[in-house]
Amino acid sequence: MTQAQLIAHYFSDSDNDNDMEIQPSIDNETLERKKKNRRKWIPLCTYSDKNDVIKKIKDGGIWSKTHTNITNEGKRTYYRCNRVKRRGKPCSDSIHVLHHSENECVTMYKTEDDHLHNESRSIGINQQSKEVICELFKMKIKSKRIPEILEEKSLPVPKKQQLSSYLISLRKTYYGASTISLGEIEAWCQRNSLIPDDDDKPWLLKYQIEYEDEINKDDDNDNGDHNDNDDDNKNKFRFFLTTRRLLFNASISYKIHVDATYKLIWQGFPCCVLKK
Template identity: 40%
Template sequence: YDHKGRGIDGNVKKIIEELYNDGVINPKQIIRALEARKIKTPTYTQLNNYLIHYKKKKYGSYKISLGELEKWCEDNGDIPIDENKAFVVSYKIIYDEQEYDDEDTEEDSGNKFRVFISSVCLLNIASISSHINADATYKLVWQGFPVLIVGTTDLNKKFHPFGLAICSNEKTKDFEFIFNGIQIGMEKLNKDLLKPTALISDAADAIKNGFRNVFNNEYNQIMCWAHMKRKIDNRVCHINDKLIGKEIIDDIEMLHLSNSTEVFKLAYTLFKKKWNMNNKQTNQSILDFLNYFDNEWIKSNDGWYEGIQLYAPSTNNALEATNKTIKDDGTFRERHVLSRFLIIGCNIVNNWSNERDIKSINAKIFATEPTISLELWTLSYQWAKSTKDIICISNDSSKTCYIPARDIQSITQANLNKYKNKKWSTFNQFQKSFDIWCMEMNDSTWKKSKCNCPIFSRITSANTSLVWLFA
């Protein structure tokens, strides 16, 4: 019997593997790619069988026991010589019969696991960070296990991950594990333990409580503005007067621009006064919204205004964009079983680390000061030639400048005094204060200046500061 012609040719197998590794994972797409290259195509059955074989060779077995997982963590726990190679920084395996001190035990009993993967390069970035971003993402592992991501942003507001954790849940103990894993990483590299000044996340109590349990120093809890805005947009639609609902949202957006805690607290008092109408408000739908807003976004999660911490982002968008990149590039939008995602997770960390290797041509360098583009230099020069009447007060090596906002040409002394003293008795007067932009600049560190103009919160302080190099 002639077996010639059975199965897939060896050269074709290599091409299939190359396509799969490049993100062409759908059998139909692979067939089309082979046909486009005028290569003999296998049947769908042959291709599917070979893909099963190749994925097993590439990622290992579909199944993994807790004992095998523990052994894998032990085997991959040594600090590698290659600073970009992923390794297991910390792990915890909890078997069903073990006693486990967890506030969630009753509703979540059974086997548990937690694995934190990073690299020396990423941990070195963590060691110089001042704030931490945290989130969880799903749809990566077939069993539904969450992948927890932690990292920070630099002064260009670019996100830099510290690593990822694969956990059996996303409760307080899981986030406590990944935050503590960062500290373990610092100890392994003989670095000082982190004392972050802020946590940027959504409103999840598990993230906040886990962070608090690990970092007992003082820090700001920054609530992701984008997350908060989506929540209130969904809630404000219950107000029966749509025009009033829109005005309330506009006022909340003004509150968001508060450039200090003092201003935010005063402005919120005026906001309540305006919409409560000195306790004469009779529209129940408005009262219900105000009560919801006060409980959820003032008493519980009030860190959504721009001025809560200088140089820290007001959203978690940069991290969430990384979550999307993991799905698009790291897993090619394919869910993987846990045993295989461990390998993929290491590959993702390897890629993150290689991208930040200073020896790389296109390295994503952690910016310790804002980068100024040619476009920014040009725009700033053009702006500096404007005819606005700007009040600039020098003080030793620094200066404070008061700038008429938008198309306003000058600032009256009365308005300037009211701005400086924050003498606002109504919310409209608070809104009026945004007719003045205030920039505080130190001559030696001008790139890290502070300004309350809207663009400052979206990009960097350098934009406004450049003006004064030309002025």
């Protein structure tokens, strides 16, 4: 419920936003200086639920909490404009919320000053740029091409690290985590080992999973010569995917072509492709 018109303006010291109490012993020069530093807070609206005002502040995306004061009227929480650096010259525009002590209502105040800084500090990736990047990602556009397309659309171009981090998050969202355990691979192999009715549906013809502890156990029980290659004692897996149609084509062919690629998946494991 909005009650801004019923609430009086509020004045505070701009240095620490404490209530102003002018003492008779203060000289005229000090009094004039404090008057110049006083902020005039204009009530914007009053909410019956504090979660509503918190959501409004978060949705704005430009306010960062600085400190809290306890006054006779209630708790006042102050927010600064985060479009400028905290240690630089502060923006004159700011807000604060009053949690009324006599009821559950919360009132939002704003200074009568406007934003005076010329350059806004970029925080994260622009929302419109994010939407375009997401669409380009779905179209499988290369990451090097994405900044060029954003410039062509006159949209803010994120930094290289920002773009890389966002693309990683998109891959995780659409394709799952970039890592998988050996146990998860074995479970996947077991689920896909049944021969399908569809001639073009891939299935697992053969797979082999070896765990490091099992390999070492076998070596301890073996009285023969041991292989000094450490790679032979690590986790191993291999699996062979095919389709019924490919197997039929292979059965009537006389030549085999084998090729390997190392960039098919993120981990860089080799993938061999056989063709007859």
